[in-house]
Amino acid sequence: MKRIRRSMLFLPGANAAMLSTSFVYKPDSIMFDLEDAVSIKEKDSARLLVAQALQLPIYRESGIETVVRINALTTPFGLHDLEAVVRAGVDVVRLPMTNCAHDIHQLEDEVTRIEKSCGREVGSTKLMAAVESALGVVNAVAIAQSSPRLIGIALAAFDYLVDMQTERGDGTELFYARCAVLHAARVAKIDAFDVVYANVNDDEGFLKEVNLAKKLGFNGKSLINPRQIELLHNAYAPTLAEFEYAKKVVEAAEEGEQAGLGVISLNGKMIDAPIIARAVTTIELAKYSGIRREI
Ligand SMILES: CC(C)(COP(=O)(O)OP(=O)(O)OC[C@H]1O[C@@H](n2cnc3c(N)ncnc32)[C@H](O)[C@@H]1OP(=O)(O)O)[C@@H](O)C(=O)NCCC(=O)NCCSC(=O)C[C@@](O)(CC(=O)O)C(=O)O
Numbered sequence: 001m002k003r004i005r006r007s008m009l010f011l012p013g014a015n016a017a018m019l020s021t022s023f024v025y026k027p028d029s030i031m032f033d034l035e036d037a038v039s040i041k042e043k044d045s046a047r048l049l050v051a052q053a054l055q056l057p058i059y060r061e062s063g064i065e066t067v068v069r070i071n072a073l074t075t076p077f078g079l080h081d082l083e084a085v086v087r088a089g090v091d092v093v094r095l096p097m098t099n100c101a102h103d104i105h106q107l108e109d110e111v112t113r114i115e116k117s118c119g120r121e122v123g124s125t126k127l128m129a130a131v132e133s134a135l136g137v138v139n140a141v142a143i144a145q146s147s148p149r150l151i152g153i154a155l156a157a158f159d160y161l162v163d164m165q166t167e168r169g170d171g172t173e174l175f176y177a178r179c180a181v182l183h184a185a186r187v188a189k190i191d192a193f194d195v196v197y198a199n200v201n202d203d204e205g206f207l208k209e210v211n212l213a214k215k216l217g218f219n220g221k222s223l224i225n226p227r228q229i230e231l232l233h234n235a236y237a238p239t240l241a242e243f244e245y246a247k248k249v250v251e252a253a254e255e256g257e258q259a260g261l262g263v264i265s266l267n268g269k270m271i272d273a274p275i276i277a278r279a280v281t282t283i284e285l286a287k288y289s290g291i292r293r294e295i
């Protein structure tokens, strides 16, 4: 089954206390941050802490994917970050401020070099791109298609909105960027991640945004607080009615196939290949995440 990535939890890399407990919250992916959540004077210690954390077996044992957001390769820290985390066996490197396909090509060349020098299988380190500028959004398709190592593309609203000379509001300000990033991901057949929701005490506002992201088609969201994980997972879980309907669709499709029917219907409604595929995905998701609880 394809890896499910609904929640990607940012964790400030210099925070040893958070590092020591992060796995208990069971996000789909933990994203150790070496970029903006780490002050300049803590960059080196954070890199060491994160490299140590990556080598703990607990993440693999609990099925949590490890992601590290490195500093941009144009900074004095980026290449040091990359050396440390690839050697430590990170699953995915997230590149902030990705503006064009060349940024990913450059990252990939460095990753290949490091993998060869430390004996990691070439290609085993996956990548993801964070798009945080108007240029990155405009180039989203080229970025998403730039490497077979890419597992996803994320929209980063804070930096993007500064570049756009506006601020967070009702979502209108992110409409074009969300659609562009999402289409790029679907063209490249990789995952798409929606923006961070900054007010960790506003469950209602968070869920409104989660529901929008889900409806648009995002695989999940970047998160900043463990309290957002369960809310997100529950919102992405199928309802009981959706699950029951999906089972009926699959049963009807199987019966139709056995009877040699070209076209099948369920309660008078035509069931075609996309509806069957959607039903199979719903059943798989329900097995993985359970049925949605009403809150
Ligand atoms: C927001 C807040 C300060 C709230 O603190 P609070 O203290 O009120 O939280 P509480 O809920 O009370 O904590 C209860 C318990 O959970 C523990 N706990 C909390 N957060 C945890 C966590 N993240 N991981 C593990 N553990 C955690 C905590 O230690 C405590 O543990 P314990 O004491 O044992 O009970 C805190 O969450 C936090 O620092 N978040 C991470 C912030 C961050 O990473 N920002 C950078 C990424 S965005 C960016 O850069 C913009 C971007 O680039 C984005 C893009 O690229 O997409 C763009 O441009 O848009």
Ligand SMILES: [Mg+2]
Residues within 6 Å of the ligand: 036, 096, 132, 156, 158, 159
């Ligand atoms: Mg940013």
